[in-house]
Amino acid sequence: MSTVPREKKPRFTLRPEVLLNSLRLRRSVLDTYGQKNLYKFIIGFNLFLISIGSLFYTNDLVSKLEEREIRQMKLYAEGLRYALTSDFNEDLTGIMQIIREANSFYEIPAIYVDDNNMPADKINISFPENASPETKERILNEQLSQMKKEHEPIPVEMGEGRVGYIYYSNSFLLTQLRYYPYIQLSGIFIIGFLAYLSFSAARRAEQNRVWVGLAKETAHQLGTPLSSLMAWIEYFRADPDFDPSIADELEKDVQRLEMITTRFSNIGSVPTLKDEDVAAIITEFITYLRKRVSTKVHFFIDNQLPEGHKVLLNRNLFEWVIENVCKNAVDAMAGVGEIRISLVPKQQGEIVIDISDTGKGISKANLQKVFNPGFSTKKRGWGLGLTLAKRIIENYHAGKLFVKSSEPGKGTTFRIIMQSTPAPPK
Ligand SMILES: Nc1ncnc2c1ncn2[C@@H]1O[C@H](COP(=O)(O)OP(=O)(O)OP(=O)(O)O)[C@@H](O)[C@H]1O
Ligand SMILES: [Mg+2]
Structure with missing residues (x-):
């Protein structure tokens, strides 16, 4: 039987303008991906600058406010010292009231402890309504020990070696301001992440x-x-x-x-999935492919699945995946090398299909990109084969497809993980 030689088959001639348009389209697909990373970088960098700027600005405000609060506490100390060492034998309640009022404006909680180590005065400390004297004393002591941890006390010298101390903590405003940028930035990041x-x-x-x-x-x-x-x-x-x-x-x-x-x-x-003999499908496809590639490319199939092992798949689409991955392997070898396909059962009802070649391998920089649509290192590649294969395995078969390993100059292994069909009960 005579066959038509391939070269004599009628071929479509590719007009230059069509070729140019296709190249332009491909370039624009690639550019979109390059630009996407650039935009991500610009947005990330701006976010970083805004965060750093916001932290510095609020830290500056916090330290200014902190200085003011210390000055205010020193004024309180001075007022107390004046009142306590006054020569007037008069009732000092009025003066103390004025000092307290002046301080209440800043809302800095403070406790004055006299030279007998007894809390003798307090400002901006509130107690629950109807609190008993014991409760008030407990609250005061708790606040005092907290204040001791927060700031160095301010001494109030009353002469003759008698020294009392003012303990204080930050005002509510200062505390709010200190945590504000962190709360604000977390909010921005959460909203950014959700967006x-x-x-x-x-x-x-x-x-x-x-x-x-x-x-x-x-x-x-x-x-x-x-x-x-x-x-x-x-x-x-x-x-x-x-x-x-x-x-x-x-x-x-x-x-x-x-x-x-x-x-x-x-x-x-929505493709229909059927229980198929996965090893038979792969063997059949390799028989077909073998005839169409260089005789110096050798194929090996190592099937460790039980005889006739079934996997739920769409035959047409699955063959397309094997075809894309194997064709890439052939392309990577420039006509000489080995392609090994191993099928191994795993626990939890999975099977692993490894497709290894002895081709030129994938550089580290390209490993992340091979599944991006439009990514190709080939003169005539569209960069769609692996995108399509990944979609078929992951979206239509709930499986996984990834580069298991690749070493430039040595070869690459792609791994497919599929759910195998549980054997029917006997
Ligand atoms: N086995 C492999 N060895 C080395 N590089 C590979 C291998 N498989 C894929 N690649 C790299 O990944 C790129 C993307 O592969 P993909 O199949 O998606 O596109 P393509 O083969 O370039 O074009 P086409 O759309 O025609 O398949 C390839 O251009 C190649 O650089
Ligand atoms: Mg390809």
């Missing part, structure tokens, strides 16, 4: 709609010419002058196109 989460969720939903919409539209658009092509093949077959082997070749290509259409239609809707 980021909701924006990225909205962005992901938007991307999903674009993916699904595009896929549906592609499947829909391909459907009509495909059925027409099938009809043409039948027409040619009926013509006795037409070489039937050409019709066979045409049919194979149409079948391939049909498979691609089914993939797009699956990704554009």
Whole structure:
């Protein structure tokens, strides 16, 4: 049977303006990703500057207010000293009242302890209503020990070696101001974080709609010419002058196109998952791929799953994943090397599929980027293969796909984790 040599098949010629447009589109996709990181950096850096500025400014205010409060306490000490050492034999209640009133303006709680170590005066300390004398004494002592921890006391010298001390703590305003920037910044960060989460969720939903919409539209658009092509093949077959082997070749290509259409239609809707023999699917695909790549690329499959082990998957989409990962592995090897696929059962009903190659590997800087749409290091790459593969595994099969390891110059291993179907009860 004669086959049509590949080079003789009719090819579409790529017009330069189409190529230029496609390159421009790809560049703009890449630019968007580069710019996204730049925006993140600018926003992060500005937030950092605002936080540092706010902390410095409030710290400055706090230390100014603190100085004022110390000056105020020194005035209180001076007033007390004056009242206690006054020569007048008069009732000092009035003077003390004025001193207390003057201090109440600043709301700095303070206790004066006399030379007998007894609390003899207090300002800005409140007690609960109807508190008993014992309760008041307890509260006063508690406040006093707290004040002793907070500030150095201010001495009140009354002559003849008699010294009392004023203990005080920060005013409520000062305390509020000290913690204010931290509360404010935490608020800003929490709101910023929530905004980021909701924006990225909205962005992901938007991307999903674009993916699904595009896929549906592609499947829909391909459907009509495909059925027409099938009809043409039948027409040619009926013509006795037409070489039937050409019709066979045409049919194979149409079948391939049909498979691609089914993939797009699956990704554009909720795909149906079935229990499938995962090792058989991979073996079948490798048999297909082997014939289409250099004979110096060797494939090995190490299947450690029990015979006929089933995994819930959509065959079309899963094959697409294996195809993308294996094609990347082939591309990474420049025609010579090994691709090893191992299938290993894990606990908790999982199976692990490792696809390793002996290709050029992925640099550390690129490891984070390989799943970004539009990221490609290839001249003719779209940078969509791995994005699509990850979406298929993670969104449609609740599995995982990631780079397990990669060493530049040595090779790369991609790992797929899938949920295996529990064996039916016997
Ligand atoms: N096995 C691998 N070894 C080395 N690099 C890899 C491997 N797999 C992927 N990469 C890197 O990740 C990039 C993105 O891969 P992806 O499949 O998404 O896009 P692509 O192969 O460049 O284009 P296409 O959309 O046609 O698949 C590749 O360009 C390549 O740099
Ligand atoms: Mg690829």
